[in-house]
Amino acid sequence: MTAVTTDTSSEPTATERSRVGRKDLWQIIKFGMVGGVNTATFYGCYLLLHPHMPYFLAYTLAFVISMVGSFFMNTYFTYRTKPTWAKFVRFPLTNVTNYVITSVGTVVLVSGCGMSDKIAPLVAALAAIPFTFVLSRKILTRTA
Numbered sequence: 001m002t003a004v005t006t007d008t009s010s011e012p013t014a015t016e017r018s019r020v021g022r023k024d025l026w027q028i029i030k031f032g033m034v035g036g037v038n039t040a041t042f043y044g045c046y047l048l049l050h051p052h053m054p055y056f057l058a059y060t061l062a063f064v065i066s067m068v069g070s071f072f073m074n075t076y077f078t079y080r081t082k083p084t085w086a087k088f089v090r091f092p093l094t095n096v097t098n099y100v101i102t103s104v105g106t107v108v109l110v111s112g113c114g115m116s117d118k119i120a121p122l123v124a125a126l127a128a129i130p131f132t133f134v135l136s137r138k139i140l141t142r143t144a
Helices: 014-052 055-078 085-112 120-141
Strands: none
Touching (some): 014 055, 014 120, 055 085, 055 120, 085 120
């Protein structure tokens, strides 16, 4: 009778799982910090542009400006990866989900619910945070 051996070399140890868990948690915290700065940038741009154009155009321009800042803050700070042109080109694709969620949310909140067009973009942005984290992490940490 032979002894059955199980090769566990491919399974992470408890220490490795703990390290990965802490790394993930720290990335989520840093993503939240970048998101706070990015939201302030977006909102500041939105408020500056809003008096000079329709709210949705101001919203869209502020979104694009803050997305460029978000790319650099997330590459350098959150994921500690090198920004490349390939990542920069792909990064907006990950924000399509964010844009759709926040755009639809903003319009629904303003037009459908009567919420102030100055507050609605902030409320709508909260719903997009989990989706944006997952997608940006996938794009920015993927090796091209």
